[in-house]
Amino acid sequence: MARAKLSPRRSAAEWQALFSKHEQSGLSRLAFCRREGISWRTFDTWRSRLRTTRSKAKFVDVTPKPAGWDVEVALPNGVVLRIRG
Secondary structure (H helix, E strand, C coil): CCCCCCCCCCCHHHHHHHHHHHHHHCCCHHHHHHHHCCCHHHHHHHHHHHHHHHHCCCCCCCCCCCCCCEEEEECCCCCEEEEEC
16 A cells, blocks of 8 residues: 655744745646645645734834833743843
8 A cells, every 4th residue: 555645844934935926926726736746735724824923913002211220021922022221
């Protein structure tokens, strides 16, 4: 019995590069995925996932205070940004 070929795991940045390549190709998603050897369902899943991630980003107004103040911003991905004045 032949084993199925495993597709490589790609990072979000690699998927984003593939989406840019697709846009520049002028091909349909299906044709692009066939040419690149990518499952179109996986392509669509990642495209949706990355769109959802980007749409959650929001800007927050920050008003500076006098010297000696601290700011801490906790991002959804677990990163914490700390600024000391």
